[in-house]
Amino acid sequence: MLTPNEAAGSSRRAGLLEAPSVAKLTVHYESGEPDRVIEFDPREAPFQHDGEPGSLLDVILGHGLTLEHACGGNCACTTCHVIVTKGQRELRPSEENEDDLLDKAVGLTPNSRLGCQAVVLDPAAEIEITIPRYTVNIDSGSHGR
Numbered sequence: 001m002l003t004p005n006e007a008a009g010s011s012r013r014a015g016l017l018e019a020p021s022v023a024k025l026t027v028h029y030e031s032g033e034p035d036r037v038i039e040f041d042p043r044e045a046p047f048q049h050d051g052e053p054g055s056l057l058d059v060i061l062g063h064g065l066t067l068e069h070a071c072g073g074n075c076a077c078t079t080c081h082v083i084v085t086k087g088q089r090e091l092r093p094s095e096e097n098e099d100d101l102l103d104k105a106v107g108l109t110p111n112s113r114l115g116c117q118a119v120v121l122d123p124a125a126e127i128e129i130t131i132p133r134y135t136v137n138i139d140s141g142s143h144g145r
Contacts, residue, residue: 021124025059028085030133038063042120051116056082056091056129060115068135073116078105079135080115087127092119107132 025038038059040047045054047062051073057080060067068079078101084091088111094102098117105112120127 023090023120023123023125024127025056025120025125026086026128027060027065028128028130030130036065038065042123042125045120051080052119054119055116056080056113056118056120056127057115059120067115067131069116071116075101075114075117078102078114081105081107081132081135082113082115082118083107083109083130083132084111084113084118085128085130087125088113090120090122090125090127092117092121094118106134 021041022039023042025040027036027038029035040059040063042054042059045058047058050061050069051057055073057067057069057073061069067082069077070079071077073080075097081102091113094113094117098114101114102108102112115129
């Protein structure tokens with residue numbers, strides 16, 4: 001038999017296990033802006049109307065941050081290029097169209113993704129990204145920041 005204190009501790013631990021999962025996205029900026037942390041439930045996506053529902057772009061814009069997206073988040077440019085430094089496996093894998101576009105991104109790395117296509121799959125994900133200082137708008141040839 002459990003003592004009253006053991007039973008209370010057991011029920012508190014069980015309550016912690018039942019708490020809803022919250023994903024965490026940490027955004028680092030090469031430009032020197034302060035890091036930002038967003039806590040969210042990917043099951044509540046979409047958070048706004050640009051990018052795939054639950055994508056990094058959707059989460060970032062829906063929580064008041066900025067990520068350039070010249071094509072409206074339709075996987076037609078590379079302006080929403082981000083570098084995933086933690087949690088790559090907690091994102092939907094890239095598809096051929098995204099990979100083809102990423103070949104044209106400035107500062108491409110093995111962990112590069114388009115923010116509009118990188119959909120958060122795990123409601124308890126811990127993801128960290130870096131937003132590069134520069135992007136290129138392939139459609140217009142203009143350079144952004």
